[in-house]
Amino acid sequence: MFQVRPAIFLVAESPSDSSIAGYVVAFSVDEDGEILNVAVESRSRGKGLAGQMLDATLIEMAARGVRTAFLEVRESNVAARGLYGSRGFIEIGRRRAYYCRPVEDALVMRRVLRVADGEEERSASGFADR
Numbered sequence: 516m517f518q519v520r521p522a523i524f525l526v527a528e529s530p531s532d533s534s535i536a537g538y539v540v541a542f543s544v545d546e547d548g549e550i551l552n553v554a555v556e557s558r559s560r561g562k563g564l565a566g567q568m569l570d571a572t573l574i575e576m577a578a579r580g581v582r583t584a585f586l587e588v589r590e591s592n593v594a595a596r597g598l599y600g601s602r603g604f605i606e607i608g609r610r611r612a613y614y615c616r617p618v619e620d621a622l623v624m625r626r627v628l629r630v631a632d633g634e635e636e637r638s639a640s641g642f643a644d645r
Contacts, residue, residue, distance in 0.1 A: 523575055525568050539568045548581035565598055577628045584628060587621035589614055599624050
């Protein structure tokens with residue numbers, strides 16, 4: 516039987532008390548991937564955790580053969596937009612009034628992943644080439 520496992524869940528644990536410090540939820544279907552949520556607990560922010568989790572997610576996507584990753588981000592979320600831009604995501608569109616409480620536009624961002632063809636081993640250095 517053919518088994519599809521599109522979901523990607525990553526959870527970061529705080530070393531001090533084993534609480535959840537952050538998480539990523541994403542999925543992949545064929546050559547497309549979507550990052551649905553990146554969250555970091557307030558005490559763990561500013562330490563590079565979101566970037567580490569995002570990198571790990573992109574590596575996993577590339578290992579699954581994903582060629583293009585997408586995400587939406589609040590227009591006002593300057594920190595997240597900076598993180599995504601630093602990882603090669605570019606703005607490709609806007610979804611008007613996408614978010615509620617408060618109502619706000621979403622910026623649609625895309626990153627093209629470069630993955631190895633065939634059975635070659637995929638590594639962080641392979642996907643990170645922009």
